[in-house]
Amino acid sequence: MSDPGTLPARDYIPLYDEFDYTVDEFEGALPEGLRGTMYRNGPGKMEAGGQALGHLFDGDGMLSMYAISDGTMRFRNRFVRTKHYRNSLGSGGAPYRALGTMRPGGLLTNALQFPANVANTSVTMHAGKLLALWEGGRPTELDPDTLETVGVHDFDGGLKWIGAFSAHPKWDNRTGEMFNFGLAMFPRPGLACYRVDRAGRLSGMGRLDLPSPMFNHDMGLTDRHLVFVIAPLVFPIGKFLGAGFALRNFIDAIDYDARRGTMIGLVPRDGGRPRILHTDPLMHLHLANTYEDGADTVVELVNYEASWEQLNGQLSNVQDGLAQEGSPYGGKLTRLRITPTDRVIHENVSDLTGDFPGYNRAYTSRRNRFVYLAASADGTAYPNAIAKIDNENGKESLHRLPEDTFAHEPIFVPRPDAAAEDDGWLLAVTQNRFGDPAAMLVLDARDPEAGPVYRGRLRHHMPLTFHGTFTPRVAHPA
């Protein structure tokens, strides 16, 4: 054990080494029926060419995988070999500009440069391809068994130019299609919408125009619409140009302008003009589920009380520890009901704060009852619990982690032939804030409070990961 008295608590510690081993130190047992692979992605290191990076969003993507079969779990991690990663190995300082980092050389080397694609935000499996996602550019394909980097994936030329393909695609469970969007700033600001069929062929499905350059991170899918809830996170033109000419970082060119309120865009899946509504300002990054409920459209999201400046400040200083910021981690689960008469009714679902909302994906686009969060159990500035929220009555069920331990995003995995929505498991990586080895927990999603049924101890710590996915396919690294 590290001595908490001599080391600073940190919520981000890099991991340079790449491992491949069977987890042989564990308590409990992997449940019968739990079989497949969880992949996760996040910034594995926060320097490039020896230069400290300025923002959590800038670190090179590192994939980790947990392959589970026959009661054993195998771990493997590999950095995504992007151009940024490869060139940083031999460079003096950052080889490229990033969202919150300038490379050495001042204006001359940074002006009119787009941020480097570091492939660090999410990972998904579609049409047999494992893709590391980063919302400002194209996906990077990796081998699902070895995690070796295959290369940039543009869907056979379907993604043009910058080819932004965001980190939060959604799936139609009936057709197997994947839907996503990409932020497009030129020639006019908007969100380009995409449909990828089950064979992996991408086609455009129109765009949602934005009134000015804005930032949007997530989307929802219903039977009829792609749902965008766009917080008033804007790039004021002066700051935007300043960022372009390297007078400031791109991430610092975003302002929260509450006067604009929140814009909702419903893009019809079958063509036609998007429906645009406006409502009171929200401050969120992530949506939970979205669905049509009669003539209404329902969206659940995690709404922050903290300001964008506070949140961005935390992400810029994460190497020093989120706890030092003092405000509770995350936001509150909030339901929006959009009526045919353009009313948007806001309803607080729970007072628990958290983020990284997940749910049983078999319920995408239809009414679900349970949402899972990495949560703050008692106002801590880091997520010290894995939570289940019943969105019908706000009831919470929490598994509190040991002191000074935080949770990565929990992922729900259904039990084979599950009859109930919550019949399955929650998989979550947890990390001690003083750098002790990480753990992989399996909880029974019907009763998280009962504690983990399995706790596997990794041989090293795990830097914070953003998002992951689970697939029934078992990876075989050998």
Ligand SMILES: [Fe+2]
């Ligand atoms: Fe996200």
